[in-house]
Amino acid sequence: MQLLDGKYVSEKLKERIAIEAAEILKETGRKPHLVAILVGNDGGSETYVASKIKNCEKVGFNSTLYRFESTITEEELLQKIDSVNKDPETDGILVQLPLPKHISADKVTEKISPEKDVDGFHPVNLGRMQRNLPSFLPATPYGILLMLQEYGISTSGKHCVVIGRSNIVGSPMSILMARNADPGNCTVTICHSQTPNIKKFSLDADILIVAIGKKNFITADMVKEGAIVIDVGMNREASSETKSGYKLFGDVDFEHVAPKSSWITPVPGGVGLMTIVGLLKNTLASAKKEIY
Ligand code: GUN
Numbered sequence: 001m002q003l004l005d006g007k008y009v010s011e012k013l014k015e016r017i018a019i020e021a022a023e024i025l026k027e028t029g030r031k032p033h034l035v036a037i038l039v040g041n042d043g044g045s046e047t048y049v050a051s052k053i054k055n056c057e058k059v060g061f062n063s064t065l066y067r068f069e070s071t072i073t074e075e076e077l078l079q080k081i082d083s084v085n086k087d088p089e090t091d092g093i094l095v096q097l098p099l100p101k102h103i104s105a106d107k108v109t110e111k112i113s114p115e116k117d118v119d120g121f122h123p124v125n126l127g128r129m130q131r132n133l134p135s136f137l138p139a140t141p142y143g144i145l146l147m148l149q150e151y152g153i154s155t156s157g158k159h160c161v162v163i164g165r166s167n168i169v170g171s172p173m174s175i176l177m178a179r180n181a182d183p184g185n186c187t188v189t190i191c192h193s194q195t196p197n198i199k200k201f202s203l204d205a206d207i208l209i210v211a212i213g214k215k216n217f218i219t220a221d222m223v224k225e226g227a228i229v230i231d232v233g234m235n236r237e238a239s240s241e242t243k244s245g246y247k248l249f250g251d252v253d254f255e256h257v258a259p260k261s262s263w264i265t266p267v268p269g270g271v272g273l274m275t276i277v278g279l280l281k282n283t284l285a286s287a288k289k290e291i292y
Helices: 006-028 043-059 074-086 105-111 123-130 139-150 170-178 198-202 254-260 271-287
Strands: 033-039 062-068 092-095 159-163 187-191 207-210 228-231 235-238 246-249
Touching: 006 043, 006 139, 006 271, 033 043, 033 074, 033 271, 043 062, 043 271, 062 074, 074 092, 074 105, 092 271, 123 170, 139 170, 139 271, 159 170, 159 198, 170 187, 170 207, 187 198, 228 254
Parallel strands: 033 062, 033 092, 159 187, 159 207, 207 228
Antiparallel strands: 235 246
């Protein structure tokens, strides 16, 4: 078993991003600029957004955080997005999900200008991604591709089983792994909440990508000997053992699955750290006008 070490790879890639950000500053006199919008007080979202902002600083980007109470109306939020869309000093916009129930995540996602959609969630970017055209890739799937690339893992011809079909991870991940690209060129199976006998499929996976949001969902008996296992789970549980007051668990029973796998991501220290790299790379690409 070898570890897909998100800490090591993310630090290495962030060093490269910082060099490019410094070059942009030298050439244009400005830094890439990310605007993050956070609605409400969800504990997980607070942590993730704080980390995104901190990492912007680390690589030499500007960042702005707009915070709103969960009572903000949908119309007010859409107006805010509209004003940031029009701001020439902003390269990337993200609205942290989930949103309060009275706000439509679809409407919000579609309001963000595709040219600034560094989360890659806008239907225009998703469509372009599916067509293999230049686009912002959703940050978590992008981070996973970058990780596979950095470790030189070949995916072509392999059977990739994606567990979960969310808009943020499972659905775009399955498209990316099937694309005629490197990484990609896999035969892809998507399993979800209505799939009977997921084990039947997971046991056949050369690459198993798990994004279902259930602690220890994948057990050792569900994994083929020598599989590559990517755990996207971010299950937070209150804990008195940690300074932050919570502990993070993946969707995979790491202790028992790791000995069977050829490569595996830990949680924490795996995919989560790569998501931020995906976001930073998209913001850099936007500042350099590489996509649009
Ligand atoms: N919530 C969980 N993951 C993400 C993400 O990648 N971007 C945003 N905006 N919200 C999320």
